[in-house]
Amino acid sequence: MTDLTRMTATELAGLVAAGETSAVEVTRAHLDRIAAVDDRVHAFLHVDSEGALTAARAVDERRAAGEQLGPLAGVPVAVKDVLTTKGVPTTVGSKILEGWRPPYDATIVQRLQAAGTVMLGKTNMDEFAMGSSTEYSAYGPTHNPWDLARIPGGSGGGSAAALAAYEAPLAIGSDTGGSIRQPGAVTGTVGAKPTYGGTSRYGLVAFSSSLDTPGPCARTVLDAALLHQVIGGHDPRDSTSIPQPVPDVVAAAKLGASGDLTGVKLGIVKEFTGEGAEPGVMAAFRESVDTLAKLGAEIVEVSCPHFRYALPAYYLIAPSECSSNLARFDGVRFGLRVGDDGNRSLEEVMSLTREAGFGAEVKRRIMVGTYALSSGYYDAYYGQAQKVRTLITRDFTAAFEQVDALISPTTPFVAFPIGARTADPYQMYLADLFTIPTNLYGGPGISVPCGLSEGLPVGLQVMAPTMADDRMYRVAAALESVVGTFTPPAL
Ligand code: GLN
Secondary structure (H helix, E strand, C coil): CCCHHHHCCHHHHHHHHCCCHHHHHHHHHCCCCCHHHHHCCCCCCEECCHHHHHHHHHHHHHHCCCCCCCCCCCEEEECCCCCCCEEECCCCCCCHHCCCCCCCCCCHHHHHHHHEEEEEEEEEECCHHHHHHCCCCCCCCCEEEEEECCCCCCCCCCHHHHCCCCCCHCCCCCCCCHHHHHHHHCCCCCEEEECCCCCCCCCEEEEEEEEEEEEEEEHHHHHHHHHHHEEEECCCCCCCCCCCCCCCCCHHHHHHCCCCCCCCCEEEECCCCCCCCCCCHHHHHHHHHHHHCCCCCEEECCCCCCHHHHHHHHHHHHHHHHCCCCCHHHCCCCCCCCCCCCCCCCHHHHHHHHHHHHHHHHHHHHHHHHHHHHHCCCHHHHHHHHHHHHHHHHHHHHHHHHHCEEEEEECCCCCCCCCCCCCCCCHHHHHHHHHHHHHHHCCEEEEEEEECCCEEEEEEEECCCCCHHHHHHHHHHHHHHCCCCCCCCCC
């Protein structure tokens, strides 16, 4: 039989449903692949072999009993270590949560289980999802399967690398400023950030609560849509969850796969001039624009004058929210506790724990956020950034009166060498130049592979209005129908 790890989730689910293979066989194939390559890739922080095989056996038993299985039953999935998993270590890439085994599952994890998917383990990430390369993980970097000396993007580099290295056919990520889309782009995989509130944050360790959005990662647009359908939808446990069903993203992906975009109007953002982007990335983007036009889409230029302020606004809002969210890591309630020798005060223990438990980037953000929220500066920094956020939202609203969706490159550059951007935080922040506006607005965005530059993958981003996630899947699937999927050189 052909290698099960090379198949799409759709194909695997079909084989399991037809009884041509079992969920256990599929799971074993992926666990073997992880054992063979993950010492080089380091996509996983924790592999739950036993839990995975138990879940797979349960699916096979349900099938044997004649139960109707869901569309992804028996398909393995890798989960970013930002989601709580009952009894299974959850670190968020941080030393401060080392050894923590949550007492509950995130809503998304519960839905994955209910759908009969098989969780393989937890994937590596930048500490607390702060970063663009997975180099800020306290447990060492993940390597890009396209070139092991390069970064796989971040913060969800582990999930994207697991897909590109054929260690998992599906993965979960979270996107606060680009952490699903940017890793997707630089690993030649698909990553979708749903509408904010379209996927539950219950059990997602908080970074920036008004921006954090969990979502699907896969190797094909249809697989991402199927996963989106499984994990999305209203959750009463999340107060910002939208009480509406997920738009029919699966139907949209299937429609797009026919390769017909007649009647679809796509906007290119005038202000994304390509300044600061690599020429090879811009060339691949322009070629994809021509492809989309050939498929029948009408392409126009639209102006979003405030997008240039998105990056600075984000780097005030996200650190502000994180400085508040991360106050809960006090050495008392979860994970690490340092210096509790019976002679030290609570304050001292708290401070020693946070000093030892947080990495440099996390500390930098807590300090920036605390400063931006302090009474004398609140209006000048945080208040100002919130006003910019409103202007960016207005730019999107005006743009979507003219076009159905916006397109851009996903990232300004292809995967860079490990170590190339860690010296200057700003160089790292630039990775999210094109993805951050969508987070500030709250709409959905997807990255789909669109070409190669210097032998490395380039992603195209499609941005749609809030709760019109289906539109981006249609456009992405249409492009994929021409460009195809991307396979890295053999590991
Ligand atoms: N790279 C961005 C940051 O460092 C976005 C991270 C994310 O989306 N989680 O904040």
